[in-house]
Amino acid sequence: MSLLDFACRHRFPGGFELNLAFTTDRRVTSLFGPSGSGKTSVLSMIAGFLPPQEGAVRLRDRLLTQVPQGVNVPPEKRRVGFVFQDHLLFPHLDVEQNLLFGAKRRQERTGRRIDLERVAQVLELIPLLSRRPKNLSGGERQRVAIGRALLSQPDLLLLDEPLASLDEALRGRVLSYVERVVEEWDLPTLFVSHDQASVRRLAEWVVVLNRGSLVTCGPPAEALAQPELFRWRAESGPINLLRVERVEAHAGGWRGFVGGQPLQLPQLDDPPGDSVFVQFPPSAVTLSRQDVAGLSARNHLRGEIRQMIEVPHGVFVAVDVGQILWSDVTPAAVAELNLQPGVEVYCLIKTVGLHVV
Amino acid sequence: MWTLTAEEIEAVWLSFRVGVVAVGLGLPLAILLGYLLARKSFPLKWLVETVADLPLVLPPVVTGYLLLVLLGPRGLVGSIFEEWLGWPIAFTWRGAAVASAVVSFPLMVRTLRVAFSEVDPRLELAARSLGAGRLDCFFSVTLPLARRGVIAATLLGFARSLGEFGATIMIAANIEGETRTIPLAIYSIANRPGGFENSWRLVIISILLACGALLISDRLERRRSRHESA
Numbered sequence: 001m002s003l004l005d006f007a008c009r010h011r012f013p014g015g016f017e018l019n020l021a022f023t024t025d026r027r028v029t030s031l032f033g034p035s036g037s038g039k040t041s042v043l044s045m046i047a048g049f050l051p052p053q054e055g056a057v058r059l060r061d062r063l064l065t066q067v068p069q070g071v072n073v074p075p076e077k078r079r080v081g082f083v084f085q086d087h088l089l090f091p092h093l094d095v096e097q098n099l100l101f102g103a104k105r106r107q108e109r110t111g112r113r114i115d116l117e118r119v120a121q122v123l124e125l126i127p128l129l130s131r132r133p134k135n136l137s138g139g140e141r142q143r144v145a146i147g148r149a150l151l152s153q154p155d156l157l158l159l160d161e162p163l164a165s166l167d168e169a170l171r172g173r174v175l176s177y178v179e180r181v182v183e184e185w186d187l188p189t190l191f192v193s194h195d196q197a198s199v200r201r202l203a204e205w206v207v208v209l210n211r212g213s214l215v216t217c218g219p220p221a222e223a224l225a226q227p228e229l230f231r232w233r234a235e236s237g238p239i240n241l242l243r244v245e246r247v248e249a250h251a252g253g254w255r256g257f258v259g260g261q262p263l264q265l266p267q268l269d270d271p272p273g274d275s276v277f278v279q280f281p282p283s284a285v286t287l288s289r290q291d292v293a294g295l296s297a298r299n300h301l302r303g304e305i306r307q308m309i310e311v312p313h314g315v316f317v318a319v320d321v322g323q324i325l326w327s328d329v330t331p332a333a334v335a336e337l338n339l340q341p342g343v344e345v346y347c348l349i350k351t352v353g354l355h356v357v
Numbered sequence: 358m359w360t361l362t363a364e365e366i367e368a369v370w371l372s373f374r375v376g377v378v379a380v381g382l383g384l385p386l387a388i389l390l391g392y393l394l395a396r397k398s399f400p401l402k403w404l405v406e407t408v409a410d411l412p413l414v415l416p417p418v419v420t421g422y423l424l425l426v427l428l429g430p431r432g433l434v435g436s437i438f439e440e441w442l443g444w445p446i447a448f449t450w451r452g453a454a455v456a457s458a459v460v461s462f463p464l465m466v467r468t469l470r471v472a473f474s475e476v477d478p479r480l481e482l483a484a485r486s487l488g489a490g491r492l493d494c495f496f497s498v499t500l501p502l503a504r505r506g507v508i509a510a511t512l513l514g515f516a517r518s519l520g521e522f523g524a525t526i527m528i529a530a531n532i533e534g535e536t537r538t539i540p541l542a543i544y545s546i547a548n549r550p551g552g553f554e555n556s557w558r559l560v561i562i563s564i565l566l567a568c569g570a571l572l573i574s575d576r577l578e579r580r581r582s583r584h585e586s587a
Contacts, residue, residue, distance in 0.1 A: 049482050075485035076494075082486040088479055092501045101497075102487030152487045 001061060003188050004029070004156065008045050008055030008065075018042070018052075018212040024190075028182055030203035031192045032224070038212040039192040040085075043158045046190070047082045048075035059156055076105075081149030085161045087141040089133035095144050096129040102152025114185055119147045122180050139170040143177055150181060157181075159191035163198060172277070172357035175201060196224060197241045197279050197357070221324055225307060238282055238316065238326045241357075245275045253351075259322010264298040264351045277357045282316060282328035284353040288346045289337050297348040301325075305343045308334070315339075319347055365559055367534050368542035375450060375538055376518040379457035380511055383465055387510060391469025392499070396478065413463040421456055421527025428455060428528065452529035453536045457518035464517055465510040468574075472506020473499065509574040516570035519563070539563055 007021035018038040031039045044050035046057055048064065051072050057065040059080070064073045081102070089098050099116060120126045123143045133141060142162055149157060162178065163171040175198055182189055182202075193199050199206055199220060206223035208215040216226045224238065244256035244263055254265040254272060265278065291300055303321035315334050317327045325347060329339070339345070361369070390409060394402070412420050428435035428446045439445045446452045476499055484494040500507070522540040529536035531545060539559055547556045 047482075047486050049486075074490070075482065076488045076490050078486070079488075080486060082483065084479065084483065088477070088483045090480060090484075090498060090502075092504075101484070101489075105488035105493070148487065 003060060004046075004190065005056070005058040006042065006046065008042075008052035008057065010041065010045070010050070010052040010054075012041075016212060020209060020212065020214055022207045022214060022217055024205050024207070024217075026203075026205035027186065028189045028191070028203050029205040029207060030199040030220075031190065031207050031209065032194065032196075032199050032203075033209040033215070034194055037210050039194075039209065040160055041212075042209075043082070043160050043190070043192060046156070047080050047158060048073060048078050062155075079106075079153065079155045081152050081154030081157045083142075083145050083149050083157070083159045083162050085164050087133075087145040087165075089136075089141055089144055089148070091133055093133075094129070095125065095131050095133070095136070098133065098144055099125070099129075099148050099151055102148060106153045114150050114153055116151060118184070119150055122184055123147045123177055138166050139174055142166065142174050146177065146181060150185065150187070155188070157187050157189045159189065161192050161194070163193070163195065171195075171198070175357075178202065196239045197277075200224065200241045201277060225309070225318060225324075240278075240280050240282060240285070240325045242278050242323050242325060243275060244278055247272050247274060247276055258301060261301050261321065262299075263301070263349075263354075265356060266351050266354050268356060272356065278354045279357050280349065280353050280355060282326040284349060285319075285325060285327035286348040287317065287319070287327050287329055287333070287337065287339065288348055289343075291346050292348075295348060296350070298351040299347075299349040301347045301349070303345065303347060305339060305341050305345060307341060308339065317345075319345060321347060359558075361558060364533065364546075365542065368537055368539050368559065369562060371450065371453075371534070371536075372519050372538040375453045375457055375521075376515045378451075378454040379461060379518040379521075380465075380514045382454065383458040383462045383514055384507075384511060387462060387465035387469055387514070388500075388507065391466050391510075392473050392495070394466070395470045395473035409466050410463045412460050417456075417460055417521070417523025418527055420459060421524035424452075424456060424459065424524060424528045428452065447528055448530050448532065448536065450529070450535055453521070453525045453538060456524035456528050457521040460521050460524050461514040461517035465514040468510040468513055469503070469506055472503040472510070475506075476502045505577045509577050512570040512574040516567050519566055 002023045002025050005023045009019045011017045016038070018041050020038065020042060031042055033039055041050060045052050045065065051065065052067055054067055055065065056063065063071055064078055065071060090101065093101065099119065103116065120129065123146060125143060125147055128136060128140055128144065133144070136144065146162070159178065163174055166174060179202065181187065191202065203220050205217065206220050207217040208223055208226065216223050242258050244258055244265070247254055247256035247265070254268060256263055256265060256276065263278070265272070286297065291302070301321040303319040305317055306320050306324065307318040309316045314328055315331055317329055317339060318324050319327060327347060394406065425447060426432055430436060430439055430445065430447060435446050444451065446455060480498055480502070481494050484498045489497060520540060521538070522544070525536065525538065526541060531537055531541045537545065539562065543556045543559045546552045546559070
């Protein structure tokens with residue numbers, strides 16, 4: 001039996017129609033698509049906020065919605081935790097009361113117990129417990145919102161663009177809290193995003209949708225490599241995200257390894273952890289058939305071309321350097337260098353173009 | 358000269374009692390209706406809105422007349438109360454309380470409707486997803502967040518009750534110690550020979566009470582808007 005089965009059709013008053021079916025077994029699934037593609041509506045249907053005109057939602061062995069057969073479990077009985085884009089903490093309660101709102105109402109449940117002490121510890125909320133939501137920063141509010149949903153002992157956690165209201169510096173941090181939560185409680189999670197970097201970092205399964213219907217679904221590396229995606233170049237197009245391991249001080253800066261190859265990191269304010277993520281756009285990657293010396297670009301990662309996707313005015317080349325990274329090159333360059341799948345290339349990346357998250 | 362006469366003390370005390378009972382009768386219903394009007398759409402909503410607003414524009418005497426028809430000793434509802442419960446309504450303080458409740462009802466509904474519509478409905482969704490049923494959600498999230506509106510509505514309703522004259526005199530008449538509230542007492546005293554000069558004590562009390570209620574509800578209103586923008 002799968003973890004989540006979703007198949008719903010709903011026509012909105014404005015004429016937008018959602019018609020989507022997907023199923024997932026993985027712990028962390030991402031709904032990925034541009035704004036207005038219907039991602040939030042899908043979450044609302046799973047949470048029971050929006051009954052679809054037709055369709056069914058099943059969470060493990062529990063049928064939550066089946067229309068028109070008349071099954072519609074109310075939100076309070078679904079055991080589905082919801083973290084909203086803009087946190088929606090109760091302004092008249094302090095942090096501790098917010099956290100316990102759901103916990104108090106689910107006391108009778110046995111089985112997996114998520115307790116306040118551990119949640120406050122993992123999400124680093126202990127110094128905040130007596131504060132009011134209006135006296136918290138954006139990142140703190142989002143952490144409280146995640147903790148509040150967790151403590152309602154959900155069978156499934158829904159995250160609706162939990163990073164969208166945060167600035168970029170905070171995103172990486174909140175994302176690592178979400179990672180911790182998923183690890184700590186082994187909690188099935190479905191999260192919505194239009195940001196490839198967070199999807200690639202977190203998701204084990206990706207459901208890509210556009211204009212209310214399914215584009216594709218699968219593991220991130222495959223689902224995010226669909227040519228259809230690149231129509232959304234500006235907003236949610238591919239972004240490179242590499243996991244850099246064994247970070248160490250080197251030559252007055254920081255260096256780490258990607259697939260055994262060294263990568264020079266930019267200057268950092270704080271010493272990084274043992275492993276970090278670096279993010280950079282495909283346009284920051286230059287391809288070369290030979291390893292060239294005497295260039296200002298510090299990083300030369302050797303890899304093999306896996307896939308090439310032609311888009312108007314360019315070609316996206318996927319190179320396996322231990323992890324997949326994308327380069328955006330011109331059709332003329334492809335012809336001149338004779339680039340094709342299987343060919344070995346060097347990816348030249350300027351250190352200053354790397355963004356550590 | 359500053360001390361109140363027994364008749365005046367009686368009127369002030371009665372007015373308080375009538376006001377408290379009137380608000381107690383009207384508030385729960387006003388909360389329910391204010392919430393429904395703020396949140397739900399239902400058939401004939403316009404009709405409900407109109408009927409709820411009617412006492413605001415109807416001459417109070419007409420409201421009192423209609424109440425007397427309904428609640429009088431031979432009225433549809435009044436006869437039931439008198440025969441089955443032994444509680445006559447017309448020409449008793451209960452009638453004065455009902456008249457005040459009806460006349461102040463639209464003011465309370467309007468204030469509460471605004472207060473409820475200012476509560477983000479998605480906070481209610483959040484509460485539901487955390488395991489709170491509809492009623493639980495209303496009492497633990499919606500109502501506490503609209504509490505300033507509830508207090509403002511209570512004060513406005515109470516102040517309007519203290520001023521009720523037209524409907525009260527129709528259904529409850531002007532019986533000293535039973536239905537003679539502050540406005541009726543002022544009217545009675547002023548109509549006596551040489552009484553006009555003697556009405557000023559109750560006039561000042563009326564003004565002070567009205568100003569006090571308005572000031573407090575206004576302050577709550579303003580603090581709420583400042584709170585929202587913060």
